Amino acid sequence: MSNLEIGKRIRTLRTEKGLSREAFCGDEKELTVRQLGRIETGNNLPSLAKLDYIAGVLEIPISQLIDEGMIIVPKEYLKLKTKLIRQSIHGDEEKIRQREAIFEDIQEHFYDQLPEDEQIAVEVLQAIDDVYVSENSEFGEGLIEEYFEQLLLKTNYDTNDLLILHLYFLKCTLNAKPIDNVFENIYANILEQTNFSDANNIHLIQRVIVSIVLYHFNIEYYDLMPQTLSAVREIIDEIQDFALLPTVDFFEAKYYIHTNQNKDLALDYYNKAINGSKLLNDKSFRDRVIEEKNKDFP
Structure with missing residues (x-):
């Protein structure tokens, strides 16, 4: 049929x-x-x-x-989708090229046969990469316009909802959009997501929270920063996946610098982020952290 x-x-x-x-x-x-x-x-x-x-x-x-x-969604496609969801690129050109190759593979071998929800997932993942790499918030605008209003009716988020939220907050970060009631409702719902049975969803919840942190920094809003970073750490401890730990340590360092609370703690978190990214063999992120540390501690 x-x-x-x-x-x-x-x-x-x-x-x-x-x-x-x-x-x-x-x-x-x-x-x-x-x-x-x-x-x-x-x-x-x-x-x-x-x-x-x-x-x-x-x-x-x-x-x-x-x-x-x-x-039935092909297992080969799901493996590629999972890699796109869980991999951090941090401006690493080799990882960016790898992801471009994955998108090409999906488009060539799977996209036309996928159900609508999976096609949307691919489109949003591609838009997230485009926004991140180009720093152009116009990518994915049509996806936000079509699906964001539907998302606002929900309190529990599925994979596509979380992808849309990730894209939304990346765009807000670039546009320096001020906090409003929409943000407050989404933020509260995200912190209430406690279903750890779907590995991709819990990884995406982390990504969304990290994008919220980026957004906070960009608009210089620090009131919720400790609570937000603590939420990511709780997830990391729960699932024992430490890929985002250096990122959280880096944000902790920047928080203590921006709020002038404790420079010793900031330096300690900088060093944790550097050592953690070294252990994860993430040279691109390590170099970025070192550059930021040298600016704050000349």
Whole structure:
């Protein structure tokens, strides 16, 4: 069954129930009108989560819409996606080239066969890299415009929500966007995320919190810095993955410098960040930390 056939069947069943797209999608928390439109016209293959929602509204089993075997996501793709999620680049040109090669591999071998949610994940991951490498906040603007409002309706975030949030805060950092109620609500929700069963999600929660820290530094807002950095450390201790520890130590050093609280502690954290990045063989980040340390301790 093709995407178009699936879409036609969903549209037929929806109209038979007398439901407009707006009524079908309700508050659009699970499915937006725009997303339903793309599914019904065959432009996107829905994920299992969206199919489950659609089947629930139609009051039929998923099997009446699609053979679930059609949307099994290839393991090879998932391995590449996981590497993109967990790898830090810190301006390392070799890692940037490696990631570009991964994106090319995904586009060539997997993208067209992926369900919509996975295609979005790839697009957001690419936009994050583009923003980070170019320092141009215009990348990914369309993704934010389309999906951010839907995200604001949620309190628990899935992988794509966290990717969108990571992109959002990177863009806010470059634009020096002031803190508002949107930020406060998201920040509170992020700190409440306690599900450690999904490894990619917990890594992304760390990335989002780190992007929040960058945002704080850029707008010179330090009130929540200790709480925020403590949240990352708790996750690191829980999952015993220390890849981001040098980054946290670096931010601790900058916090104590910027707030003029304790230069001895700042120097100690600088040295921890340098030694940690050396142990992780992250030369690019180590060199950056040394450069910042020399500026603050000439």
